[in-house]
Amino acid sequence: MDYNGLVYITNHQQTPQLQMRNKSEIKALSESPSGKLSYLLGRCSKDNNPLEALRLYDEALVNNVPLNVEHYNKLLYLCSSSNTELGLERGFEIFRKMESNVVPNEATFTTMARLAAFKDDPEMAFDLVKKMKEGCGISPRLRSYVPALSGFCKKGLADKAYEVDGYMIENGVMAEEGELGLLLRVSVGAGRVEKVYEMLQRLRGSVRQVSEETAGLVEEWFRSGVAEGVGVKSWDVGKVKDAVVEGGGGWHGVGWLGEGKWEVTRIEMDESGVCGSCGEKLVSVDIDPLETENFASSLSTLACQRETRADFLQFQEWLQKHGPFDAVVDGANVGHIKQNYFDFNQLKSAVNSTRRLSPSNRLPLVILHSGRVKGQQNWNQKNRMALQHWKESGALYVTPQGSNDDWYWLYAAISSKCLLVTNDEMRDHLFELLGTSFFPRWKEKHQVRLSVTREGLKFHMPPPYSIVIQESEKGSWHIPTVTGDDFETRRQWVCAHRIKH
Known part of the structure; x- marks a missing residue:
């Protein structure tokens, strides 16, 4: 060589x-x-x-x-x-x-x-x-x-x-x-x-x-006499609002606001992000569009290094022609939810439900590996017809033999700035390669997860607020813990706000 x-x-x-x-x-x-x-x-x-x-x-x-x-x-x-x-x-x-x-x-x-x-x-x-x-x-x-x-x-x-x-x-x-x-x-x-x-x-x-x-240390601080004695009674509301906007939301960095004793509780947020203790509503922290573009570019570079370059470039050209999409479905993951075998009917149900989420009623992009599609002769005629319909509608991309379809569905979702339907936790080596604070923030705002109920598939949409430490314009604090965050157990937050007299 x-x-x-x-x-x-x-x-x-x-x-x-x-x-x-x-x-x-x-x-x-x-x-x-x-x-x-x-x-x-x-x-x-x-x-x-x-x-x-x-x-x-x-x-x-x-x-x-x-x-x-x-x-x-x-x-x-x-x-x-x-x-x-x-x-x-x-x-x-x-x-x-x-x-x-x-x-x-x-x-x-x-x-x-x-x-x-x-x-x-x-x-x-x-x-x-x-x-x-x-x-x-x-x-x-x-x-x-x-x-x-x-x-x-x-x-x-x-x-x-x-x-x-x-x-x-x-x-x-x-x-x-x-x-x-x-x-x-x-x-x-x-x-x-x-x-x-x-x-x-x-x-x-x-x-x-x-x-x-x-979390325990944070609670200890807010319950201390020192914390009770720090802060200001009045402040420049306009200055604080400007600082919040400049920071992208969720914090201001101006300093301790308010006076007196803090009430400190462990609490769950309702679906809209309203705190059951202080009544304040959590915000969704902005993601800079330029960050998204830079991340998509970095992801493309990595994918071309890890995958066959010609295959991934061909996918990008296809995406330019048929995209952007309102949602991307990780076909293999969705078809395997709650079972060890691939259930095409479950995938069809997820695709149809995802379509109803689209403002234009457009089909989502379904990513499936070629090995999965080659086995279609074993499927019934209705399933083969659904597959053909997705293909003719420009809503199916079949990844080539030997490829890792994770690269494909992730790049499609990020470049389209759309929802991603998958239960993949995205914690394995591939996602460690991304090595950036952007990815968990993007995932939080775009990943739709599914659970199987007696009534069928249930969609768990991204929260309308950011799961990150938040400091409000009124001086209260909300700190998310690692406790919870699944379909059955809601996340625990530490809420610290001044007691009103």
Whole structure:
């Protein structure tokens, strides 16, 4: 194979002699003292046996066995996970030896930061992260910062925790719910009201629904005396409204509004998004149309990389000719709801019901895999006629053999800016590749889910409000939790609003 003038020989192209030489080299390496040590340390990691690993290390030093960065990292990991004074002492000893022999990497510094945290020295953990970045030019990952951040938070050293947070932001590392929860807790404990407000806003921006632990912490804050004493009696209503519009809805970021004690309850929203506790109505947060276009473009690029490029480009041309649609139906998923076999009658029912949702009574686009359609000779005549009708109406696209039809129905729905009828949770590897905060927001507004009842299929439409932390113009807060969100159990929200006197 030739890339940019360089020739690469694949395993299939290698001569038998070259393949034999490679195998012999690998065998020799594995049977060398270093190779054997690596294998045995791996066994120690699997068995969580730090004492045996330390014995092997001492033996290797006596026998002058050369150690590489992987050897040292396995040893340090076992020391950090032992939670013993011996592990702590030997870990720092091994690290000093390592620094004089090999170049540490990110895993090394992260493990040492954990050891420093175990030593109850978050300052050292933070220094190690800074040394990694500034001294060695290694970019720390989120996990690298956690020992220092959690250590300072545990000690109640809020300013030091904020310093770590600031260093993370400066280096392009974004805190997730766990880290924001730590910062929120230390801010609540220190009575740093402006920081509590900041952390709630950051949770709103990065987390769709909070865990039970975070929800409990939020409740603790709003029930505190400090929360009762913070806020303003009057404010510029116009300024707040303008801030809400500018932010896209659901928040204003102006600061704590209102005075007095908060009423904090767990509540469910009705179907229109009205809170049963405070009576306020949740809003639907806007999605920037440009975000949708950019996401569709990114999705197309990914699909062309993962699918046969010509096949997906052909689909896009077909979509340009026949679209946009009011809805897209994931045929395979809908046909399998509540059973292990494909039920075409169930799919027909879903298509007909979806059509009735269309303002123009137009058929939705049905995506079906070619393998499914080729089996149509086993279907009855009515089903074959329905399939032919969809095809002639430009409402059926059959994905080619070997393709993943997930790419097709998702791209069609996003590019058409329409409803997507599927019970697919969209959590597998394909959707992880999308790696963006846009996708869960889009899914929330466009996915129609189905349940099977005695009366037939029941459609569960997207909520008319956004399931995200919301701050109202009146100063109340609504925080969605991970509890609920299925057909039988409604989602639990934390509602916090000022008690009226």
